[in-house]
Amino acid sequence: MTPEDSGTLRVRGLSRVAGGAVLVEDASFQVPSGGVVALVGPNGAGKSSLLRLIAGTASADRLPDAAPARRRTGRGQASVVLDGVDLLALRRRDRARQVAVVEQDARAEFALTVRQVVALGRIPHESSWAVAPTESGEVDAALARAGLQGMADRSLATLSGGEQQRVQLARALAQQPRLLLLDEPTNHLDIRAQLDTLALLREIAGTGITVLAALHDLNLAAAHCDHVVVLAGGRVRAVGEVGEVLVPALIEETYGVAADVVAHPRTGRPLIAFSRT
Structure with a gap:
């Protein structure tokens, strides 16, 4: 270095x-x-x-x-x-x-719950043969940080575009990049959600x-x-x-x-x- x-x-x-x-x-x-x-x-x-x-x-x-x-x-x-x-x-x-990436207008291709989408962020940390666990501390922490605890069991398809974007952000946080x-x-996102998202990004940066x-x-x-x-x-x-x-x-x-x-x-x-x- x-x-x-x-x-x-x-x-x-x-x-x-x-x-x-x-x-x-x-x-x-x-x-x-x-x-x-x-x-x-x-x-x-x-x-x-x-x-x-x-x-x-x-x-x-x-x-x-x-x-x-x-x-x-x-x-x-x-x-x-x-x-x-x-x-x-x-x-x-x-x-x-x-490195974790949140694409613009990200969508899941399959019928998944919010928790299942967020759990996808754990795949890089699992063995080649493991399925990403939906019950893990990292998944729960990512859901909480993104304010999605109450939506964890909902289908992603039932959420608004802005809510789906938050789910993708939580998935990236579960990846621990x-x-x-x-x-x-x-x-x-509406004005309040924009401000909340940018505030969350500042919190994330505060963790290093x-x-x-x-x-x-x-x-x-x-x-x-x-x-x-x-x-x-x-x-x-x-x-x-x-x-x-x-x-x-x-x-x-x-x-x-x-x-x-x-x-x-x-x-x-x-x-x-x-x-x-």
Whole structure:
């Protein structure tokens, strides 16, 4: 472990190409581990693709040779290092013990109860021949943390979209990861549920888990996250603490809108007001 790896999440050289189009271009950034990091950017910026690359569920590609100015990267050079461990170098099962993913609009394919879905998070920790137990301390703790104790025996199909998203978050917590990746975790949630979800992510980070969440709402990122990674056109445009990155000039350049950033009257955190340029 090098000094720069200790206490950090360091992403290096991740690229993704599909159908000849570059979705993610040599994405590299470094942020402190054990906090809440927002991944923001316009629609089509490549946020979901980058999350899949970090999770290892998609392989890093080499960039097209037709782009000579671009750095050529491939899986050999790409890395996702968390506290000195390259997660992409781990076997799939070992990586599943380190990284949990909550996809946008995640759905179970079978008729399962909430408890059974959450228990799926224990699979990476079980032997190859074991069935994930639905009665375990980790499952109960995940249900409690997500506020789902009263829904444990309900069918997932009977829940609202927002409730199903909470179930998937509980499943990820049962996995006991060191890195939690979420793609639009506040999607389909009302205002109170959004705030509750972001508060829960802060609690999770307080236990030492690094949380990286793709968010489309800049004010949620400004109010609840420690650091922010700005992605546009598949490239990382800025990285840093929220107050240093989410400034009017960068917001206008990235989103094409005018922005005023003021202090929230209650929290003192950045509050962003938008207008057409």
